[in-house]
Amino acid sequence: MDLDALRFGNFSKLGEAVTDWEQMTKNLATLKEDAERNLKGKADKANWSGVNATVTREFVDKTAAEFADAHTQADSITKILSDTRGELISYRTQLNNAIKRASDENMTVADTGDGTFAVMGNTRPDWASDPSGNTGATDQKKVEAYRNEIQSILTKATESDNSAAKVLRLLVDQAKYGFNDASYADRDGAAKAVATAEKLAQMAKKPDDMSLDDIATFNRMMERYHDDPLFAERFATRLGSKGALQFWTEMAYAHAGAKGSELKTMKDLQSNLSLTLATASFSDSDAMQGWKKDLLAETTTNFRAAKSPNPVGALGYQVISSLMHDGQYDTEFLDDYRKDLFKADKGAGDSNTDAR
Structure with a gap:
């Protein structure tokens, strides 16, 4: 100014x-x-x-x-x-x-x-x-x-x-038609939610740099804000659909076989990610519409951790389904995902089948 x-x-x-x-x-x-x-x-x-x-x-x-x-x-x-x-x-x-x-x-x-x-x-x-x-x-x-x-x-x-x-x-x-239920007491509260989302999205882009303490901090912030529409939309769109899937792939590989407190941390991370993306799915912003479209385009992409010696990882729809563990997603988005999932399953079973 x-x-x-x-x-x-x-x-x-x-x-x-x-x-x-x-x-x-x-x-x-x-x-x-x-x-x-x-x-x-x-x-x-x-x-x-x-x-x-x-x-x-x-x-x-x-x-x-x-x-x-x-x-x-x-x-x-x-x-x-x-x-x-x-x-x-x-x-x-x-x-x-x-x-x-x-x-x-x-x-x-x-x-x-x-x-x-x-x-x-x-x-x-x-x-x-x-x-x-x-x-x-x-x-x-x-x-x-x-x-x-x-x-x-x-x-x-x-x-x-x-x-x-x-x-x-x-x-x-947030809402192309009608209104949304995002509630904020002041500018600081709304701005903090958006800033936190941008910070966590930046962290998620570098999963190898995240220690267990970092993940615990990540979880605390996610747990606090996963029902916040602005936070959820900003986190999802800043990380990107492919980025979200790659992040969870990296976390799952890095902490495979986790036990005790580490296992609980990973379960919390899966739940918080699921709840955050579920909240984001209800946003009608142009950025979020693009995110949903891009996510569906990744259903047959092979996702593998950067450090994994195995060239075969998990297909996009397997990672997506893992991240739908918790939360209530937008029904229109779920229906689009269901159609893509059925199409992918049919394609895998019979390449000559024209899934409709």
Whole structure:
């Protein structure tokens, strides 16, 4: 964030947006309650029977759930926007205070364009020296101190602004139609979930570097976040479908024959991976749609650990099935996987069979 952009930032528009979203959240809370109590409640109590009753109840249940998800999403957006506005106003205050203190100590702070700024010490001309002979020269260490302080404020403000934009886009992208049930109390919570996902995905790309302690830490974070939609989607897409399968292949090979605590760690890893990918499967983001498509393309790929002397490993669908050990996956994705699995099985049994 540029110095002048924050220094002279007018966040009134953002404040108006927060107010609008707060009102929207209140209205949706009323609609959610009405849908739950009147729409769904009456449908549950109705003395219906037959196919139409089943279809109607399912429709009513889904409609009521959508109102609930709409309220949850609006509430998360409101809190993220409000939190971000409060942070940016705080950083603006800190920046202006720093500039004022620098000015009081005979320094000038100026925006120099393209995201840069300068802190300059002012020196009085000789004729303006005070009787003691002081020319007003500024200590260079003070200049550096103010430069570092101001840069730190701008860096934090930039991170606040960027992370808010990132999580809001991810939040909205989760559902192509309707709303999702991802709930966050503030920007920090959502941003931390995404940052943790990116960190764990990076770790999973280098499985040989992971000690048992690293895997235990990996598990703790996975266990904490595996039901978080933003975390799950970000982890899956950052690691990639092939990366996820290769990671589990490497882990299974490296810890084959594990016993005791090591075996428990690996069981926990399998479960946490399964639960995370299950949560991710419900995302409708473009990145996740690509992930699902790429995963299905790997069903007949031979996966083997890099250090394995055996050229034959496990087929993609065997690894995928192992990672579906726990969790509830998106039914549409499961149906696509089922079709690919049957096709692969038929192909293996009879290369002349045209699986349909």
